[in-house]
Amino acid sequence: MKTQMDVTRRRFIQASALTGVGFMVGCSTNAPQNAAATAEAACLETDKLIFNHFVKVCSDNTVTVVIKHLDKGQGVTTGLTAIVAEELGADWDQMRWEFAVADAKRYNNLLWGPAQGTGGSTAIANSWMQLRQAGASAKHMLIQAAANTWQVPAAEILLDQGKLLHPSGKTAAIGDMAIAASQLIPPQNPPLKDPKDFTLIGHKLPRIDSREKSTGKAQYTIDVKRPNMLNAAIVHPPRFGAKAVRIDDSQAKAMPGVSEVINTPRGVAIIADSYWTALQAKQRLNIQWDFSQAENRSSAQLHTEMNQLARKAGTSVKNRGDFNAALSSAAKTIELNFEFPYLAHATMEPMNCVVELTDSECHIWTGCQIPTADKWAIKAITGLPLEKIFIHTQFAGGSFGRRAVPDSDYVAEAVMIAKAMNNKQPVKLQWSREDDMKAGRYRPMAHHQLTASLDSEGNISGWRQRVVSQALLRGTPFEAMITGPIDVTMTEGATQLPYQIPHFAVEGTEVPVGVPVLWWRSVGHTFNGYVTEVFFDELAHAAKKDPVAWRMDLLKDHPRHQAVLKLAADKSGWGEPLPKGKARGVALHESFSTIVAQVAEITLNSDGSYKVDKVTCAVDCGIAITPDVVRAQMEGGIGFGLSAIIGEKVTLNNGEVVQSNFHDYTPLRIQQMPDIDVHIVPSAEAPTGVGEPGTPPIGPAVANALRVLTGKPITQLPIGPVVS
Template identity: 40%
Template sequence: MKPLRPDDHINEGRRTALKAAGAGLAVAFLWTAGAGPAMAAMSARRQDADAAVAAADGNPAFAPNAFIRIDEDGKVRLAMPSAEMGQAIYTGIAMLLAEELGVGMDQITIEHAPASDALYGQPLLGGGQITGGSTSTRGQWQVLREAGAVAREMLVAAAAAQWRVQASECSVARGVITHGASGRTLGFGAVATAAGKLPQPATVTLKDRKDFTLIGKPMRRVDSPDKVNGSTQFGIDVKVPGMKFAAVRTSPELAGMLGAVDDRAARAIPGVVAVLKLDNAVAVVGDNYWAAHKGLDALAITWTPGVNANLDTATLIDALKQSSSNGPALVGRKPKGEAPSGGKRVDAEYVTPMLAHAPMEPLNATVHVTPGKCEVWTGTQVPTRVVAEAARICGIPADAVTVHNQYLGGGFGRRLETDQAEQAIAFAKQVAYPLKVIWSREEDIRHDRVRPLYFDRISATLDGNGKPVAWHQRITSGTVLGRWLPGALGKDGMDSDAIECAADTPYVIDYSLVEWIRHDMPPGLIVGWWRGVGPTHNLWVIESFVDELAHAAGKDPLAYRRAMMAPGSRPLGVLDLAAAKIGWGAPLPARCGRGIAVASPFGSHVSLAVEVEVTPQGIVKLRRAVVAIDTGIVINPSSIQAQMEGGIVFGLSAALFNGITLKNGAIQQSNFHDYRSLRINETPPIEVHIVDSGEAPGGIGEVGTAIAAPALANAIFAATGIRLRELPVARTALSVPDALKQVAEVSPRAEDAA
């Protein structure tokens, strides 16, 4: 998901997220040298909304904005605007607040924020309460620090008034206000009520970077202890009094419908209490999940074929190729001047497969529908969308819907969708008790909202020195943005996600034309956000093709890239760092190779170098991975390291093994045996080198995934001489030993191995 540029919306983000009363607040922020003042307006409407939230939240002594609650006992509670799905955002956001508020991380209790775009909208995603697009830290970096600074100033003002001293004579540490001259102290709780009666400060000054005590330091995750001891509640763990369990089965054929159901055997199973039906699905309800699951397996179901009965993957690819040749193309990047004449032309075609998300926690939702009300417990990246869908399905106002967000057992974009909640609500409408609906792993994968299938035609013209003087990429795919948020498409219908990292690359090529052709998938085959989305496709194509150009020009792939990049640029910095750390150019054993890729996705700059060995049987062994990441100012280096490691493993797993395929209109993959991840013994050592450039924070959660495939493919070429233009690796020529005979007994050329 492509966010709006932070510099376009920084004031709007503060205006919509810092909910204080009064006319306006001038904020002087000093995180980089020369930074000027930034304005953050506040509205009475947001103040009223805060009062309502505070009252519903136990009416704390002090609630200066939607994020902070301070009780009379000094307890600090943070209403977390983003969903935690393993990316450690609860830790990172808490660090921002703690830094400016003046408390320790151990003094903050984190609570899931209620569903509210008005209070918790993500400024980089149009103001919706959305966790996605690697925007959480970027979007909240200024907002949460300002919220903490406002609260701190008000608490200090209350203490200073009680002591009859100047606020400037006071300091704050670990939730205690100290008057320097007299040594008197007051805890936050002691002045919370008084602070709540004060007007908002006219100005606050955020800390200079040199004064940070938390930001930039390694920090343990705040959610780890509860996850280790098993007390963390994910959506699948929810328990509600009187709750029943439902196991579901949806038509295997995408767009198929439910026909006849013989449920006599199912109803005879102890613990089965009901069989429920929708147009395209059936559920068995039980006193426990095992009874429901057994009952589901006992059903005799007849499905009614739909329009996809004969659909397969080859047909989809052929249709994309036809659209690429004939469909109307939208221009995502216009070239400068006229196309140069002459030179050596290089052409290639790439196919990028559909992918499932396969989070460890299968999709689930618990729903209780009562007259005029609906209550939902689920782990979601879009709580306000769940509210809207519940209101629509139940025919009630949105304010009659309550969504209790939970920890997410993995998201990767899948929980940006609401289909599992919609289905659970539709089933729950048919019963009087709370109903927990759990999708099996098979249902989860076979009815995913998959990453789009892409077909690319790409070409370049090289001058006499082998440098590209013309570049043309034509992308053909379905549109996630056009389905998920049609109003966000460009005026001409352009999907900005489809061309992300293609319309803007690190390379300086004057004549560069990037086009996109929209090719909608058949009904029922729904495309969705997948970790990295557009960049995962575009970087694999572009960085693989740049490698092709380097070899066509007889150049070293690293030197070739460097020659096309602006001197002193941040992408060049990470490219050089990754190459140096992996030992680019050093000799390698036979059948081994190194590959490298560089890009600037999600506001960050990253380069990944991968070293592989390919056996004569076509087995790819991952020897090393070295990544250099410049994500601007570093909040928590521990989280950056973990996210880069996890993202790279996620991306390498997809590139090596995975692709969703169709047969007779049904997804063929079903579980981790045929949709797999790297195992521990297959995972390479991963070195993470962090560049703290001090610039505005960039995204991190999807960066490692997006850069993984091209670095891997380039390393495989260096080891074997086989250029991959289709993924996954497991379905390519490498899986056929005969294809490797030509390189089985010889070392790769020195420049390829490098």
């Protein structure tokens, strides 16, 4: 006789073969981790839970969406849940969510291949059809279950706002049909809603995580406590690549509460009964370092070297037409050289990780951005098989790329420490802000040279950009992403320039530097969006053309770009007169398949100080799943980018990072934040990313406004609070 579990397993196999959403029946065995805790706990008690990889319908009438992406503030818990709720026909109040387990087979990023992770503004884009199908399949099964129960045709049943309705007057909550629906095989190609019938997608929805975040119930890694947990702090080498050759830990170990001092491949860790004790013990360590293999150059030396390289031909990345011929016949030639500093990610919650390691398995709690990479790093350290490594994803207090580390730096450190402790107790490694500022990962330093030729009528006949920087991907597990001669992250946003320019060339030069670099919000677009749009305005001034009108003329093959630019210009009052000392600047950039235009309105004072008064932003991101989240991400991206261009930089002095905290690495202050007006282009196209595309245009928009008032392009960042 077949048991119910046998039937369940067979149907799971059938469902997996039939659909991409992989329905299965059973109950969850993981303790709740988030906002769904109360409802999920009740559901577990009844042991009547139906679920697929992404949708769980409980008999208490709650629906839980499994979120395969990290929520680090960008709102994917709301957006992904809304997609399922829309197709399912659920009421928003009954929706819950939970983070997925680390399992690349079920929860891979569809745009990345066989890897689970969040980044590149892909969360909504890669989940769009997957979650629509998951929600639609669950809807089909619930309707069919009701049809079987009521003995009526399924076509006569409506599922709306979480209720199953039949013209005869029969009604049921979806929870009432959860068990019966679980016995059904999911459809292979469930019908999807016509977008004109959407009632949640594209409409105003309260963020699903707002209550727990505003009441302090949301759990971040810094909040995690395990039984008998110890705390760890770490001392990193003061220069990248240095090694500890002698450690005097006698004073640190003499402190009450300090249990161990451990020398790891990445630094010296102090284990104590509290984080405060571990921090104090750090100050009592006497460490002698070997700097022979370290990066010992200063920022000034690196800038000089990169500047010289930018004046030489690099490796050709894009070549259309004949730039040299255009240059030789030019009526006018313009050239600008740009200089960018290292930048920190400066997340509000510094890096941290909790590890519970035994001889047979490893559990970690962290704001995990790329579970697949972290699991492989843990496997290399512990020797455990991947299936014995469990990641409990928490909310993350910001990332901007910082938690997507190819070598899993802080996670690897925490596991190394736990292993060195002989797996005795759980341990939480908490970096201080100074740790991450002085020994973290940075946006690369870079130099760009742009040269253009104008013909006798003032048209751009040729354009060449030379990029000199460190390669983000070279020498990392992600190096396979480099498909051309140069790391693609150096030139993204430069090679795809949408303007009609007949002779066009992009060259790149990779520079090896011993400073660890990492993608930073919008990655290569953060450089290339700035230099191309500032340079374009410089050409507009030289040709005596209106910057918006000229862009519109050169975007004739890109109507979506034109529509975004026109919307931003119209809403900003472009062309309308401004009082003396005020000006507007414009910038347009596409990144991660999303087009953003911004107009910055500024005031320049007589002493050279300035204020960004207002930013008008237009965005085309396809269909806006949750418009409020889109607006919030544009606002956040603008603030983040504005912060970088006004006051942020990381400086090296003989290889050591000078800055240590927010007193000398100065992010944007609240009084510097401009008014922001965001407009979303209506669209029926598939959704694209919004986490990063708001950042690239703000820098050039502000610089171009200052150019109107000062007559000089801004080619060295940060600008500072005063225009020099």
